Amino acid sequence: MKVYSSDKIRNIVLLGHGGVGKTTVAEAMAFASGAITRRGSVNDGNTISDFDAEETKRHFSVNTSILPIEWEEYKINILDTPGYFDFVGEVEEALRAAEGAVIVVSAKSGVQVGTELAWEKAEAAGLPRFIFVNGMDEEGANLVKVLEDLQSTFGKAIAPFQVPIKENGKFVGFVNVVKMEGRKFEGDRVVPCEIPDSMADEIDPVRQMILEAVAETDEELMERYFDGDEFTVDEIQDALKSGIVSGDIVPVLCGCAINGTGIGVLMTSICRYFPVAEMVHPTLDAVDKDGKPVKVECGETAPFSAFVFKTSVDPFLGKITYFKINSGILRRDDPVVNVTKDAVERMNRLYVMRGKEQIEVPEIHAGDIGAVTKLSVTTTGDTLCGKRIAVNFPPIQFPDALMCMAVEPKSKGDEDKVSASLQRLMEEDPTIRLVVDREMKQQLLYGVGDQHLDVIVSKMLNKFKIGIELKKPKVPYRETIRSKVQVQGKHKKQSGGHGQYGDVHIIFEPSGDLTQPYVFAEEVFGGAVPKNYFPAVEKGIQECVKSGVLAGYPMVGVKATLVDGSYHPVDSSEMAFKLATALAFKNGIPQAKPVILEPIMTVHITVDEAYMGDIIGDLNKRRGRVLGMERVGKKQVIEAEVPQAEMFTYPADLRSITQGRGMFSMEFARYEETTKEVQDKIIADSKLQDEAKS
Incomplete structure (x- = not known):
């Protein structure tokens, strides 16, 4: 060509x-x-x-x-x-x-x-x-x-x-x-x-x-x-x-x-x-190295600049970088700087790609689309420039990937391979997101829709020979208490030599702050518990709230006040008081009306007015609450609060309801007590998991 x-x-x-x-x-x-x-x-x-x-x-x-x-x-x-x-x-x-x-x-x-x-x-x-x-x-x-x-x-x-x-x-x-x-x-x-x-x-x-x-x-x-x-x-x-x-x-x-x-x-x-x-674009908006806005003149006579709009990974050629030249002319072996990454890239050969066919060319002019293979650091959204100019063009605004599934390897020991292979796919497709949820011990794979995720699973198998399964994600529930209770926890053990003795009286009650696991206070009078054991009591609380009594989820909003206790001048120790605190927690929390909290998301749904009734009906089925509606242009924007557990498949469901015309965004709002039916199911599922492990 x-x-x-x-x-x-x-x-x-x-x-x-x-x-x-x-x-x-x-x-x-x-x-x-x-x-x-x-x-x-x-x-x-x-x-x-x-x-x-x-x-x-x-x-x-x-x-x-x-x-x-x-x-x-x-x-x-x-x-x-x-x-x-x-x-x-x-x-x-x-x-x-x-x-x-x-x-x-x-x-x-x-x-x-x-x-x-x-x-x-x-x-x-x-x-x-x-x-x-x-x-x-x-x-x-x-x-x-x-x-x-x-x-x-x-x-x-x-x-x-x-x-x-x-x-x-x-x-x-x-x-x-x-x-x-x-x-x-x-x-x-x-x-x-x-x-x-x-x-x-x-x-x-x-x-x-x-x-x-x-x-x-x-x-x-x-x-x-x-x-x-x-x-x-x-x-x-x-x-x-x-x-x-x-x-x-x-x-x-x-x-x-x-x-x-x-x-x-x-x-x-x-x-x-x-x-x-x-x-169409006599000039293009960009920023210089200091982040200040600049205008880049387009055309062949201007200094060379290009924007990387796509990346693909070929099993034989490796990484292929597609770029659109915004200004100037790029010739084979020209020195090129990736301004976004502040790195020099070598372009030994220039191609135009016709499907998967490479057509080598000596130079590419402004307004044309070219490709190069095996660049070391360049990815989609980067700006390439010659020596006479150093600017950054704005990145592509990709839609948020909100369809979420937990990803697990089919074969044990493939966990690291899964992460590495998904990272390579993310180079090709910036709409893919992989999030490591350390709390729930799962990797979360985000895509645009169910078909998108299905293609990712297939690519993992065909390109990297790694089988993966997609499962419904675990929800990061929390537990808290709804009433006040005072309990004693006493740890007393005799053995050869020194024994172990710790005795605490603790009031457990709601703290009113669900953003913090616990609040610790002490109101001990007369030295019933020496001050040097207070940190041990708090550490006992700190460890106990990591696992609640209903389904083992972390606890939040708990206030623990040490009000009394006793000690032994020889047998008492930090460990003994920590164990006494754990006994008080185990005995007291079940009496304080424990409940399970679920994450609530704020959702903004943009749809045509014709779909309003269907959308609101669907939100009600998801235990959602509609907060308000607002007309924006020709569309209606519905604001609602919905439990996170009901939203994992919403991108596909919304598309089905609106024939692809609906859009939504979502962000975490707060934790809120769930219904008794949901709580009972969570507890039952937790017991089944415990039985499966034992």
Whole structure:
């Protein structure tokens, strides 16, 4: 592949609902451009985009892949993203490297949840958009209905460029509404044809949509439109390009990727209408080494800087680092500094990656996407610079991974291997989190959803030959007391030589502070217990509260006041008083109405108003309490408090309830007494575990 200058590069991300054919569109573009000689199939598992073992097994995209193709003297970097919500981290990475988005929509299903989310993400990233209606050859395809769905959902920005020509129900060509010319498909070619007279009623309203969209880009054009003046083709195309770059116009193209129809037109439109990187981002925000904001000028003449937007681990090549050059030109063997890590990296060879294929190049220009292997410290989110500049670009904001399961190795002795292998997967996927819960003696694996976690389990087995099991996490319950009691604890033992004697009278009562395990006080009069034994008594309390009397969970909110006792001048010792304290604890706490506390989480759920009833009903089933509701934009935000034990699978459950439209965040609020039914179950489970150990 030859080296391309910035003005000839287009970076486009394919977005859309899962299963609408994004990977098939990418495959068709690669085939039409000559990048591949045989068109693969997702079902057959032989596309150049879905090359990972998990993708070929599951028949859908799990990772973002990059496919550079050459078309009409341009280079198009296609970023093919997963459509399933669990892999949204891959989408965020791709958005960071793109200057335009093609949202793929099914000609049968029209606007789906993934379509709306794709639009929102592209809009938030400030990307110009095309919509490609795929599957026009399929039975039930209805472009008119799809256009109505698109306009009702996204408004007047929708501007269809084509009206399909059908013969005997088959998609054989289209009318280019911009130029008002007919086109027919002949094999891989598109040839001119007459516009059928019978299509006037279909074409006129679509033509009016285009003219209205053009008129709204400029006041002078608007006046001419109302005066009934005709626009020239050049005026229409110039206005369309301006409107597309600003986001005011979103063209709709149609085709059928599975047989390649309409794909050449899509690529030509991408080259003609989508902007170069420098037009979308003339400057980029960054910070210098002192953390002060700076503006980085983009373009080939500026000093070299690049952002690492993706990392993958190949079993043969090792770590592959994908970067987008924001400014300057990177040449082979150029000295490069990782500003984020303050380390020098060596780049002996530069590549552009087409799926898993490495294509070596001598240099890469601003606006282009490149790759390098075996960098020592560089990870996703790092900034690479040349010697003339030292800046840091802001990191990618990944969604919080809130789906949590405890991870255990299937084979004993693999604990360290599990941690090391998951760390390698975390280099590839920053949405994965591994947390070591020392209190509950478990490793917690966090992912975006259940499918995400399932892929992680599969990758662990296939890539690292380590079998792991995911189990429901243990909840860090606490125990406390609800009443006041005074008890005696006496430890007296005689043996050869010195005996052991310790005697304490302790009042146990709630301290009122559940953030502290215990509060110790002494109110001993007359030297009944010498002061030098007070620390031993407190140490006894400190050790005892580590395990409560109901289910063995740590205790909180306990106040222990030493009020009386006795000692022996010879047989008393610190150990004896510590043991006496333990006896007092064992006897007294069961009398002080012990209860189990559970962690309560504050949850903020953002949903469409239509789902409010279902969400509140579901929260009630989880023993949650709704604290309030607030409208934010078009959404409703519900604030609630829910026991942590009920929230481990909530990401998947919320997605099911809202068809993927809901989002939530969660943070620890406090500990609170649980219900008797839950408490009884916790105690019963604890007894079963004790019996299993014995």
